[in-house]
Amino acid sequence: MAGAGKHDKEKRNEPDAAGPYVVRNPERFALNLARAIEEAGKAAAAWARPREAGEWRDIPAPYAEMAKTLSQLAGYWLSDPGRSLEAQTRLLSGLIEVWAGSIRRMTGEKPESEPIAPEPGDKRFSDPEWSQNPFFDFLKQAFLVTARWANELVENTEGLDEQTRRKAVFYVRQISEALSPTNFLMTNPQALRETFSSDGENLMRGMRMLAEDIAAGGGELRLRQTDRSGFELGRNIATTPGKVVARSDLAEIIQYQATTRTVLRRPLVIVPPWINKFYVLDLNPERSFIRWAVEQGHTVFVISWVNPDERHAAMGWDDYIRDGIELALDTAARRTGEKQVNAVGYCVGGTLLAAALAAMARDGDDRVASATFLATQVDFTHAGDLKVFADEEQVAALEKAMREKGFLEGNRMATAFNMLRARDLLWPYVVNNYLLGREPPPFDLLYWNADSTRMAAANHAYYLRNCYLENNLARGCAIIHGQRVRLSDIRIPVYNLAAADDHIAPAQSVLFGSHLFGGPVEFVLAGSGHIAGVINPPSAGKYRYWTGKGLADTVEAWLAKAEIFPGSWWPHWQAWIERQDSARVPARRIDRRRKMLGDAPGTYVLIQA
Incomplete structure (x- = not known):
């Protein structure tokens, strides 16, 4: 009996020995995933409902303008085969350097430095796994190399007028920040750990908040940046007599x-x-x-x-x-x-x-x-x-x-302002709210920011x-x-x-x-x-x-x-x-x-x- 108890104890500890990226309770995990899918369906319904009822008139987003601007960018680089080859070679050499560094790490060799490091103040890759885990480190550096390459394309494109270049810089930055591996469940180590440790409950909470935020926006996402329940005008904010x-x-x-x-x-x-x-x-x-x-x-x-x-x-x-x-x-x-x-x-x-x-x-x-x-x-x-x-x-x-x-x-202006600093004001809340399933803490300045007009x-x-x-x-x-x-x-x-x-x-x-x-x-x-x-x-x-x-x-x-x-x-x-x-x-x-x-x-x- 004593030997059996020891064996059971070791068996219970097996998932921990395998690391944080293991499902511990398959039945509960599957149930929470089903609930997350159900909440995601509610989010889709909240988005579609006012449009089907004719209550919502979408103001055209600048997608056509973005496509036109980026096509000018592509036209410059693709119009000359030598120029195109040079651009592709720069990207490929950067990715090969990242790959070679990852191979050296996997063989136990410690590289002297990263091919490219995040900018000072970039908090997206602060989780230790982005540096300690070879897989996530490769994702991080491959992304940073590609983002830098895209920015250099804009800088080196000739013949753009000032307004078009400003648009190109802005749109390329928006795309790069949207495609950061930190924004996706399967490529974010913190979100993955949370998913496995909570048996998927974070995804269920996150999709529920997504549905609530789309409903609050009347069919458009009203991203919550703070816990609004903690404030009341005249009571603990805007209180000067x-x-x-x-x-x-x-x-x-x-x-x-x-x-x-x-x-x-x-x-x-x-x-x-x-x-x-x-x-x-x-x-x-x-x-x-x-x-x-x-x-x-x-x-x-x-x-x-x-x-x-x-x-x-x-x-x-x-x-x-x-x-x-x-x-x-x-x-x-x-x-x-x-x-x-x-x-x-x-x-x-x-x-x-x-x-x-x-x-x-x-x-x-x-x-x-x-x-x-x-x-x-x-x-x-x-x-x-x-x-x-x-x-x-x-x-x-x-x-x-x-x-x-x-x-x-009002949500239109709020979105435009958030896009100016999407790395700080947009994507961290998407990750925190909808991937980690966490309510943002109360903060008076963000309460005001969300009180749009x-x-x-x-x-x-x-x-x-x-x-x-x-x-x-x-x-x-x-x-x-x-x-x-x-x-x-x-x-x-x-x-x-x-x-x-x-x-x-x-x-x-x-x-x-x-x-x-x-x-x-x-x-x-x-x-x-x-x-x-x-x-x-x-x-x-x-x-x-x-x-x-x-x-x-x-x-x-x-x-x-x-x-x-x-x-x-x-x-x-x-x-x-x-x-x-x-x-x-x-x-x-x-x-x-x-x-x-x-x-x-x-x-x-x-x-x-």
Whole structure:
């Protein structure tokens, strides 16, 4: 009996001795696979249901544009047999080198180095198996060699115009990152281990989440990047105390309660982007720019844009300026008695603010005494990868689709932004959610990022044509309130913040646009990207920022003469604001005797896309 017990124990341990890639419970494994297939069927049904019912009109994806661009690439290399042979030989020699290294490893020889290593910061291959297991190491290096070869093809293709080359770089990168072995079950060691250790339960959970995410997107995948159940607006996010003090069809104006005994005489009016919602500036008490500004003695007014629907289809920039920015200025003047304010615009909110300021300068309106632009483009010559989606053919197709519904679905813009950094914002969540079957952890910034907004048809069409496509705002050809506007008419002091790693408003683009203003410009460069570079409270002690005198033609030339400082740019901005006017008055408390329209963060921000 004792011998039999020992034998049974050894038998139970056999799978572990065979390694992690072994089915331990075949019956349970088969059952979970069947459940995963069932959930996958639900996902397919959720995708098909609105299309079969005629409820979904697909906006054309840029597949035709991608095919046309890549065919130009292929045409260059295939048109010359010698050139084609050279390209194929480079790829083949790289793969042979990878294969030879794998053979040496299998015979026990330790190679001195990899033929090619992942780029610094590439987290896809952090699992030890990608280096320790010869099979996965071969997959990794073969992929990296092929991806590098594809990028070199684009770089070495002659005769491409700037826009076509930009598209080619973008599309090749998207294809390469989509085909990474980390994105597939059978070539991802972590996903395989999870599958065998859980007897396939991860796949069942993953397919269930996929079905839920497609249903939540109304027939299109709404990729979950965070656990949304952990947040509630007004309770643990967007909690700075304030009141809604004015409202139009497009905007609510929120005034925040003072927390200091005295406040700066000039109120602060903030114009956030209408792409996503304003509370990126009020995520939580520790990272809230709005709360921090209140604590520095600003009387803060913020625009909360409506999440538009078909009723707002014909509302363009004139409407957004009149019923948003001008309403905020009128409200600030009425509630404080001051004739001038400091204005802040973030991202496309800053672009709209710049257009409004140019119109105000043209019309002799001096209600704004200083302007701060955060990660804002006013000249789109160097606008980066988003220009891939902005050519006449694509914009015209998008305009046609928007006219049918009156708006662009919010998920479309969210997908476009995620594609700019697909390696960080798209594929890791596909792997985590649908291959590993894990719920993403709660994260306030990603909760905000997923709280997408629709784009009113007229507003978005104006933005695409006058900024990305034709660059009319920079050229002095944009029409606001019936007349042209020129950014050179803006002669008030400007604080222009760029972010070093910004993929949406590249630092070079922000710097280039700084030359268009007619007054003094304080250009500042923050570390990190479009969000983290802006939302960087001093208490965090993170990143750094650069300041310098004057402007330059390139960021590199400007940096050569700039001074670097650790931490947040916020105190530097506060000092700049106070240099414009440091006068203070007794704190302005929100007069509760006057009619209020509700508590912050208001009602418009609660409307889901």
